[in-house]
Amino acid sequence: MWAEDFHEWLQERAIEAGFDTAGVAPVYGAESEDGQVDAARFADWVDAGRAGEMEYLKRRNEQGVLLRAGVEVAMPWARSVVVCAVNYNGEGPLSIEPAGSETGWIARYAWSGRTVENPEDGERLAPSDYHDEMLGRLRGVEAALHERYGCETKCYVDTGPLVERAAAAKAGVGWIGKNACVINQGLGSWLLLGVIVTSLEVAEDVALEVAADRCGSCTRCIDACPTDALVGPRQMDASRCISYLTIEKKGTIAEEFREAMGRQVFGCDICQDVCPWNRKSPIATREGMLTRREMVNPELGWLAAMDAPAFRRWFKGSPVERTRKKRLHRNVAIAMGNSGEERFVPQLESWSAGEDEVLAESARWALGRIAEAVEKG
Incomplete structure (x- = not known):
């Protein structure tokens, strides 16, 4: 069981492992009010067709319950979720800033590189994938959890039976902004999330750290979305999102979206580029998150x-x-x-x-x- 000092201990272990912040949230059972609200919200989103062709989000168990409707659906032993976040704000311009008409745009998170030694030309930045980068770091935090608590755990980066951003909000990593991204007051929204599901119970007297919603009346992200994928505050129709269309969508892209796609060739950063909370986001300096210059405004x-x-x-x-x-x-x-x-x-x-x-x-x-x-x- 984790108590008040767990948050401080977890932050220290997460930073040691290469993350920028971390938090922990209890797992609310399917019978709880919070659990039912989360499950209903996710089911409604899927049923409305807003997951597009991302079939992995629609997977159900033998009883027909969506696996991502609640972590306890797939892992009945789960009692808490550790959420770790790393900043990926690469050094470079915003996608909304002027650029040559001959250039395209690759989403910021895909600029990432790791320093390697090349016998021919010395050091260079090799491509890195956040899935691999994050999982290795999560293993470090997981090992510390095992050593201190001896609990059951499972690590995930995008592949787990849960909605990571919802867990991040409950864990105090940030609030869910109107652009449907997790926003941290100090880091902004350029965050990649990894989770460790644990069997650690939450002590009843622990005060949960939940970030206040600081979007206020701002609607810059909603107004800026070229394809109207943000159908309301914190409501994303992924089937309309340029990131989905350029990355997940197979086959032909509907003509109604093509002009609005502009020069985006992999992903889209527009709803984050216009967010005021990203104006002072720190530049990512951790190994594996360094900017490969060739990926910025590529021809x-x-x-x-x-x-x-x-x-x-x-x-x-x-x-x-x-x-x-x-x-x-x-x-x-x-x-x-x-x-x-x-x-x-x-x-x-x-x-x-x-x-x-x-x-x-x-x-x-x-x-x-x-x-x-x-x-x-």
């Missing part, structure tokens, strides 16, 4: 020219790897169309005649967009 022509070996060279071990070359090129084609630049016509014409019908259709659409831009002058 669309460079991305388009990548064959399979080049894609592996630049993105193996990076979050971009999961979207694969085919989908990345689909996204690049759309960004080329939105650029209005005639210089991209030869590449788009080549793609439009290719065997990949999804890429070919996207390229034809892009050629039409460029033709319209040229006609308008």
Whole structure:
């Protein structure tokens, strides 16, 4: 059982492991009022179709209960959740700042790199994936938990049967902003979350640390979303989100979203770029979260020219790897169309005649967009 001194001890262990902050929250049983509210909210979100094609969010147990509706559904022994967060605010411009029309945008969290020694040219930054970075750090905190408490545990980074941001809010890591991201008053919202589900009971006299909601009347994120994915405060329709469309969505992207996608080729940072709480966010300096300069405003022509070996060279071990070359090129084609630049016509014409019908259709659409831009002058 953990008591008042656990928070301070946990913070120390988390920072030692390479995190920037941490918290802990009790697991509310399915029969509790909080548990029922959380389960109903998540079920309603899934039932409304807002999970898009992300089938892993819709998985149910044999009784038909959504696995992510509550951590106790998959792990009846769970009594608390440790939430650890790391800052990924890479050094570089915002996506909403002026940039060349020939460039694309890769989400900030995918800029990450780790220093490696190269026999040919010395030190360089190799791609790093936050899943691997976070899991290794969580193992360090988990080992400390085992040594001190001997409890049962399970670590997760995006893969656990729970909604991490909800756990983070209950653990005092931050509040859930109107952009549906966890916002920490000192760090902002550039946070990656990892969780450790534990069997540790919460002492009855422990005062839980819950962050106050400090969004106030601000609606900058909602107003700025190009695809109207933020359908209300803290309500995200993932099927409309540019991050979902460019990363998770397979096949053709609906035309209604393409123009609004602008130059985003992997993910989207707009709702965080406009958030006032990110104005003073510290720059990430931890190993594994360092900025790979090539990922900041990359040239669309460079991305388009990548064959399979080049894609592996630049993105193996990076979050971009999961979207694969085919989908990345689909996204690049759309960004080329939105650029209005005639210089991209030869590449788009080549793609439009290719065997990949999804890429070919996207390229034809892009050629039409460029033709319209040229006609308008």
